[in-house]
Amino acid sequence: MRIADIELFSPENLIDPYPTYKQLRDETPVYFIKEMNLHVVTRYDLLREAIKRTDDFSSKVDQFLGVAKKMMLASLPEAQQAEVRAIQSQLIELPPTMLTLDEPEHTQYRTLVSKLFTASRIRQSEPDVRTVVQNNIKTMLTKGTVDFMSIFAFPVPLEIIADRLGIPRKDREFFYQAAKAAATVLKISLASPDEVLEQMQLALDLQKLLVSLINDRHQEPREDMITILANTKLELEDRRLSHGEALSILNQFLVAGHETTTSAFGWGMLALCDNPEIQKNIRGDDQRIKTFVEEVLRLEAPIQGLPRLVTRDTELGGYPLKKGDLLMLRYGAVNRDERQFENPDQMDIDRHKAGLQMSFGSGVHFCIGAPLARQELCIGFSELLNHFKNFSLSHARRRPVADPSFILRGLPGLHIQYDAIDRTASV
Numbered sequence: 001m002r003i004a005d006i007e008l009f010s011p012e013n014l015i016d017p018y019p020t021y022k023q024l025r026d027e028t029p030v031y032f033i034k035e036m037n038l039h040v041v042t043r044y045d046l047l048r049e050a051i052k053r054t055d056d057f058s059s060k061v062d063q064f065l066g067v068a069k070k071m072m073l074a075s076l077p078e079a080q081q082a083e084v085r086a087i088q089s090q091l092i093e094l095p096p097t098m099l100t101l102d103e104p105e106h107t108q109y110r111t112l113v114s115k116l117f118t119a120s121r122i123r124q125s126e127p128d129v130r131t132v133v134q135n136n137i138k139t140m141l142t143k144g145t146v147d148f149m150s151i152f153a154f155p156v157p158l159e160i161i162a163d164r165l166g167i168p169r170k171d172r173e174f175f176y177q178a179a180k181a182a183a184t185v186l187k188i189s190l191a192s193p194d195e196v197l198e199q200m201q202l203a204l205d206l207q208k209l210l211v212s213l214i215n216d217r218h219q220e221p222r223e224d225m226i227t228i229l230a231n232t233k234l235e236l237e238d239r240r241l242s243h244g245e246a247l248s249i250l251n252q253f254l255v256a257g258h259e260t261t262t263s264a265f266g267w268g269m270l271a272l273c274d275n276p277e278i279q280k281n282i283r284g285d286d287q288r289i290k291t292f293v294e295e296v297l298r299l300e301a302p303i304q305g306l307p308r309l310v311t312r313d314t315e316l317g318g319y320p321l322k323k324g325d326l327l328m329l330r331y332g333a334v335n336r337d338e339r340q341f342e343n344p345d346q347m348d349i350d351r352h353k354a355g356l357q358m359s360f361g362s363g364v365h366f367c368i369g370a371p372l373a374r375q376e377l378c379i380g381f382s383e384l385l386n387h388f389k390n391f392s393l394s395h396a397r398r399r400p401v402a403d404p405s406f407i408l409r410g411l412p413g414l415h416i417q418y419d420a421i422d423r424t425a426s427v
């Protein structure tokens with residue numbers, strides 16, 4: 001295939017982008033898609049450089065996500081467009097907060113919530129994370145074959161983030177439904193008109209729930225994320241967050257913090273099913289489980305790419321870029337760059353410096369939830385391997401393929417079979 005023929009975002013390529021990524025890295029590591037004014041960065045060193053050059057490449061890309069939403073709206077029949085607009089008019093507008101801001105505005109929001117993710121906070125949360133994991137394992141114990149995505153990979157990170165936020169038990173069912181709808185934003189895949197309307201209504205109801213919780217926490221503070229957002233003041237401006245700002249941050253935790261981890265659980269389980277020897281070699285070995293998790297994240301970046309806005313005429317790796325163009329940082333491609341990682345398409349549970357994978361980004365926007373995600377994944381796989389053996393793909397189903405999504409790379413389903421380990425026998 002010639003470079004000019006590449007359709008990076010065609011469904012086939014989204015399902016298996018890796019051969020194309022390799023070709024791009026070797027031939028045109030900053031690849032311009034004219035119709036989209038988009039430059040796709042696929043080489044490790046160039047992506048790191050781009051992330052550092054925050055004056056040239058801005059995170060203020062709300063517009064970019066807005067275009068996708070507008071496209072979705074325009075694709076609806078007239079009548080439904082009117083219904084969507086009616087719901088939209090009731091939604092509190094979300095100002096940019098962390099992900100889509102540059103310094104110094106970005107820093108004051110980030111500082112506000114960073115205290116929730118310190119090393120000591122993460123250590124403290126270990127028993128709670130383990131409890132959620134073990135509860136979900138119990139539901140697997142009674143079965144020998146399951147859809148791993150719906151029984152474990154989806155609920156575990158969701159329950160953990162719901163605990164962190166402080167969502168009351170009685171609202172959990174609704175919250176889980178609304179979270180599912182919120183995640184579709186990252187998928188940017190086509191939804192039917194009815195689905196779009198349902199998602200919008202859920203988004204509105206979720207806003208109402210979160211605003212009422214914020215108001216409650218003004219009166220009765222607790223040890224949770226909503227309390228911090230409700231009561232801590234922004235340092236530079238000496239004021240509390242507006243409802244819009246608090247909702248914007250909560251939304252990011254929900255969207256960025258949930259399905260990403262779900263996706264990594266899915267890819268990790270698929271790797272275990274494909275490699276019985278890895279199951280044996282990492283069971284009970286915390287260090288190797290850590291490396292395994294980094295390798296899963298490296299080989300299948302849950303967020304395949306994110307955009308940056310070019311702020312002035314400049315260049316990257318000698319490729320010219322115009323003010324107003326977009327860069328697409330393709331984490332999924334740089335993680336398999338042979339200039340950075342030896343045998344990049346192979347999982348290596350003893351890889352030296354596996355943590356250099358870029359799936360959590362880097363620089364000022366480095367994923368704030370990375371320590372939590374790593375903890376969830378390490379505890380999750382460690383407990384799964386303590387309780388079960390012989391994970392394999394269900395014979396009755398076809399091999400799963402990735403959702404053909406632009407940004408979030410995940411498995412829609414993963415039917416597996418396994419045997420329980422008789423823990424009484426081994427003690």
Ligand code: HEM
Pocket residue numbers: 059098099100110161252253256257258260261264301302303306331358359360361362364365366367368369370372373
């Ligand atoms: C495997 C799981 C995860 C992956 C792959 C992931 C990936 C990323 C990436 C690539 C970025 C950088 C964005 C950029 O440079 O523009 C990011 C930022 C972020 N992530 Fe994660 N994430 C994960 C889990 C989480 C979790 C568990 C949370 C929250 C509990 C979270 C919350 C955030 C937030 C709030 C930001 C924005 C930080 C900022 O702009 O300063 N993420 N994540």
